[in-house]
Amino acid sequence: MPISDFGYSMTAHFLTIPSFSTIKKTYECINSCLKYAVKRRDLPYNVAESVIIPKNLEREKSDVKWFSEDELQRIETEAVRCYKNGKRVYRMGEIVIFLANTGLRIGEALALEWKDINFKKKRVTVRQNMVFVKDRDNSEKAYKYIKQRSTKTKKGSRIVPLNAAAIRALISLKGINGSTKFVFATSTGKRVYPRNIDRMFRGILHKCDIKCTGVHTLRHTFASRLFASGVDVKTVSELLGHSEVGITYDTYIHLIQEQQVVAVDVLENVLL
Template sequence: MNIKICLKSDREDSKDAVTIEEYILNWLNTVKINELKPTSFDRKEQTIQYQILPYIGKIRLSDLKSEDIQFMINDLKGKYSYSTIKKAYECINSCLKYAVKRHDVSFNAAEGCTIPKALMNGSDDKIKFFSDEEMKRIECEAVRCYKNGNRIYRMGEIIIFLVNTGMRIGEALALEWSDINFDSGTVQIRKNVVLVKDRDENRGKSYKYIKQNPKTRSGSRIVPLNKAATQALISLRGINGKFKYVFATKTGKRIHPRSIDRMFRCILKKSGLEGVGVHSLRHTFASRLFAKGVDVKTVSDLLGHSEVGVTYDTYIHLIQEQHVIAVETLENVLL
C-alpha cells in the first residue's frame, strides 16, 4: 500500500492532520523500499504493523511525544524479545530522523527514549542447541526406515548436512549439484532462498520464494565438508542426483522450507526432544566448534556472519563458558 500524502502543503492544518500510521507507511513504501531487500522490507513492515501502529499509529505526527514512544517500549518489554523491541525502536527512530531532515517535525521524539536497562545488558533470547547425545538420537531418527526398507523421511539427510556445515536453511535449499565439489570436499554458497510477500495482486498468492544473494557479503563463502556431511550428500545424490537442486521434491522442484521445518519437528518429537526450529542446527554447529576450542573469527567465517561482533554477541555465553574451562585447565596444569 502506497499512501500519498502532502506534507509540504501551504495548509498547515493538512500537515498537522497526518498520523504516524500514514507517515510511517508512506516512508516505508516510498523511501525504505528502495534500500531494503524484499525479506528485510517484509520484516520492517511486520514490525510497523504489530509493534508500532497498535501503540502510536493514531497519534498525529505533530503531537507525538517521547512519552508515547517510551510507553510503547515499556509495554512491549513484557510481550516480546529484546531483538523485537530493539527493531521497533530503531524503526520509529529512523522514520523520525527522516521527518526531522525533511522539516516535517522539529525534533525526533525517539531520541528522548531508552530501551530498559534489563534488556540493554543482553538479549533475553536463549539460543537452543543440542548435545552430542541428543544429536545422535536426532540423526538416527532422520535416516530411519520402515520395516520394508523404505525411508520414513525422504530428505532426512538434510538434518545431518545442516548440523555439519552450519548453513542457513535458505542457503541449503538454494544449492545446486554444481555447487558441490566432492574432489576438494567443499560446497560453495552463492544464493539464499527466502520467502517474501507476493505484492503482485494479479497472482492471487500471499507469498512467493525468491533467490537472492546471501544475507551479507560474507555470506558468499566456501564451506568445507567433513565426512558426515559428505556421506549425507552422497546418499542424497542417489535420490536427487538427476535433478538440478540438491534438496529437491520428487518432481525435482525446490523443497519448501516449511516442509523441512515440519519434518524436523516430527523427528524431534520421535526422538523425545522439545520442538524447536531447524535454525537450532546452525547453533549446534557453532556450539560444537566452540567446544573444540575453535576461535570466534573462524566460527564467524564459517557461519558467514557480516562481522565477528555478530558471532560474539550471539554466542557470548558459550564463549564465556569456554574461557572458564580454559582457565580451569590451566589451573590443573599448574597444580
C-alpha cells in the first residue's frame, strides 16, 4: 500500500510530518469517538487509553499567541458594544470577557450550568467538558455534543476564582440567560455551538483591526497576564487545569524565561 494512503503527503521523496498540535488534536478526536463507542457498547474497550503522546520538545514561541493589554481592552470593549438603539451587537459577547479572565477552554465554558457559578464566593466549579463531534446516528443533524465526565485534570473538577471583570460578565449574561439551564445558551435555551462563538470572535477581531486567531488565544492571554503579574507556574497550571505542571512549563516556557530575566534585573537594582 502506498505511504500516501496512510494520510501522509509525499514531496520530493520526503514525508511531510504532521505538527505536534495536529497529532494531539487528532488523538483527542479519536479518543472521544472511541469513548463514545465504548459507551454504546460498540467496542469492548478504548484502545486509545493505552496510547501515550510524547511531550512536544520542539514547541516554538510562535505556537503560542496572546493579546497585549491594549488589544484585550479593545476586544472587550467591542464585545459588549451596542447599536444606537441600545440593542446588543453580539448576544454572547460577554463570553469573550469571561474566557479572558478565567482561562477556561471553550468546551469547559459551554458546559457550564448556572449551578456551577457561586456569586457569593466568587468562583466557578469546572466539572465537565463538552466535545462537539459529527452525529453518525442522525442524518438530519450534522453535529452533536458529547459530555465528558471530567476535565483534563487528574482530579477531574477544579475551582477557578472569578475576578471583578468575570463577575460583571456573568451578571450581564444572567439578565439574558438567567431563565435557562446553561450559562451560555441560545435564544431558545440550547447550548451554543463553539463554531458560532469562534465566528463571533473573529468578527470582533476584524472590527478591532486585530489579526484573526482562535478563541483559544484568550486562554493564552489569561496565562500570560498571570505570569506578568508574577504568579508561579504551579498556580497557573492549576488554574488552567493542566494534568501536569510540565505541560504548563513546556507551553509557556518563553513567557516564564522572560519573567525570570525581569526578576533578575529587579534583584540587581535592589543590590545596587
